[in-house]
Amino acid sequence: MSNGKIQFAEQEGTFVLKFIGEIRLTLCSVLDSTIEQIFSATNFSSIVIDLIDTRSIDSTTLGLLAKLSILSRQKVGLLPTLVTRNPDITRLLHSMGFDQVFNIVDQPQITPESLRDLPCQDVSEEEVRHRVLEAHRILMSLNDSNRQAFRDLVEALERS
Template sequence: MNTGKIQFAEQCGTFVLKFVGEIRLTLCSALDATIERIFAALNFSAIIIDLTETQSIDSTTLGLLAKLSILSRQKVGLLPTVVTTHPDITRLLQSMGFDQVFNIVDRPIPCPESLSELPSQDQSEEVVKEKVLEAHRILMGLNESNRDAFHDLVSALERQ
């Protein structure tokens, strides 16, 4: 299994998140903390999510990315950009309705040299469950297909 990592950089008002390998639930606490950090700054001109080296990405991560886009539009009126060069990842993003909440670009763009890996964060099972719930509720709000796909999962988590 190729473990994944998320790298982050800020350069000249552009925040870059680069996802490498298999991006799973274990990285979501670090991603969510970084999203909070981005919106605490509020002094940026662009947000770029680089998925050119992503092999797979789970639904919780996708939900947090949707949260990033929604916050970006609400707080600064900015539509983030997702860069993907893999047809499977592009299809997944489109099926989730990401073409409505992101600019999706299919050509690599230069990344800053100063990317650093997000540190892992230990979270309690309860905190992780709340992040999973939040992420899937956000995905459900994007379109009817997502609502159908994640309804049972959200209901089960809410009952726990």
């Protein structure tokens, strides 16, 4: 079980996701559902992902964040903002090519008081496999380094 959580708020069309602790596969279902919710909102104008309190983040979550960036560019033509002060997280984001699909900053732009915890969701093994596969395919599409790093995993998931 992950000891991380994701909080969520919306302020006048700006959506905020705050990742706290270790963000792992166990949170991918609720994160993906929340991404769908954000992009179905009629008042969507921007999104900020606060990683200041994030200790670690797995590749499935990174893939879902890349999906979020793609949808943001399609919907409003803007790159989402990632906020991080952890040098390890920042280095990971840059190594994955996130500096090309996000604005990466070290200061929060807004601090909504209305953040609430997203609930955990029970999902089937097949649904988790599908989300992991989708997330890693998105990561692979970002650059050649990611394509090489995740090729074996994606091929294994496709076979199962």
